[in-house]
Amino acid sequence: MGVAWILVEVFVNIFHGLSRFWYILWHYLVVGGAFFLVFLCYFSLFSFFSIFSTMAIAMVFLFLIEVVVFRYMYSGELWFLNYLDWIIPVFFAASGVYAAGWFVA
Amino acid sequence: MSSPSLESQSLLPIILASLVSWGSVSGLMRFLQGAPSWVTVSAHIFFTASLFSIVFTGYYQIYKNAHPFTTAAVAVLAYITAEIVFWTLAFPDAQPYHYTYLDWVIPLFIATSVIYFAGVLFRQPKIIGK
Numbered sequence: 001m002g003v004a005w006i007l008v009e010v011f012v013n014i015f016h017g018l019s020r021f022w023y024i025l026w027h028y029l030v031v032g033g034a035f036f037l038v039f040l041c042y043f044s045l046f047s048f049f050s051i052f053s054t055m056a057i058a059m060v061f062l063f064l065i066e067v068v069v070f071r072y073m074y075s076g077e078l079w080f081l082n083y084l085d086w087i088i089p090v091f092f093a094a095s096g097v098y099a100a101g102w103f104v105a
Numbered sequence: 106m107s108s109p110s111l112e113s114q115s116l117l118p119i120i121l122a123s124l125v126s127w128g129s130v131s132g133l134m135r136f137l138q139g140a141p142s143w144v145t146v147s148a149h150i151f152f153t154a155s156l157f158s159i160v161f162t163g164y165y166q167i168y169k170n171a172h173p174f175t176t177a178a179v180a181v182l183a184y185i186t187a188e189i190v191f192w193t194l195a196f197p198d199a200q201p202y203h204y205t206y207l208d209w210v211i212p213l214f215i216a217t218s219v220i221y222f223a224g225v226l227f228r229q230p231k232i233i234g235k
Contacts, residue, residue, distance in 0.1 A: 052204045052205060052206075052209070055210070081174045082174055083173075083174075083218070083221050083222075083225075086174070087174075087177065087217055087218070087221060091210075091214045091217075094210055095206075095210070098206050098210065
């Protein structure tokens with residue numbers, strides 16, 4: 001989960017200068033793709049939990065990382081806490097994890 | 106564009122609104138146990154969209170300055186906590202739906218969307234540009 005989150009943050013930091021439309025489109029593709037590929041590796045190597053439990057645990061840690069980083073380590077404007085920039089990407093992240101589990105199963 | 110802030114908002118009414126919506130959906134879904142999965146999945150999505158939109162439209166009428174993102178975030182945390190406390194810890198054999206993508210992830214996303222857009226559409230003042 002941490003690897004996928006870092007990949008997404010790298011994208012956000014490099015490509016935040018794109019136009020709004022292309023930024024949002026690429027953000028969704030990168031989030032869905034990063035979580036899918038990372039968890040494709042995870043599900044290929046490990047089978048500790050069910051697909052749903054893995055997705056739930058990943059999302060809990062995603063929220064914890066977001067809270068710690070953006071509450072205690074980030075001092076900029078929280079402009080991205082809105083539907084298009086946060087809620088939909090989290091949905092794509094959960095869907096990416098779930099899709100990877102289905103694909104491997 | 107206003108930034109989300111917890112300081113300006115009371116958490117208890119959001120938690121109560123979320124638990125009322127979640128409890129109502131769960132109660133209605135109990136009546137459909139044993140029904141075919143396409144019925145339960147459709148009904149879960151329909152009940153979630155309907156009840157969360159009704160309850161949170163009422164919430165935003167009372168709390169006119171509530172921020173949609175903060176409200177959605179707190180409401181979803183209350184929703185997930187209720188799921189864990191009721192259907193995982195307290196009554197694991199009585200859970201009214203399955204923990205799958207269609208039966209849980211999609212309804213949660215719809216609940217989040219409905220809470221957010223009820224705020225965007227019905228709160229005062231309107232947030233421009235969201």
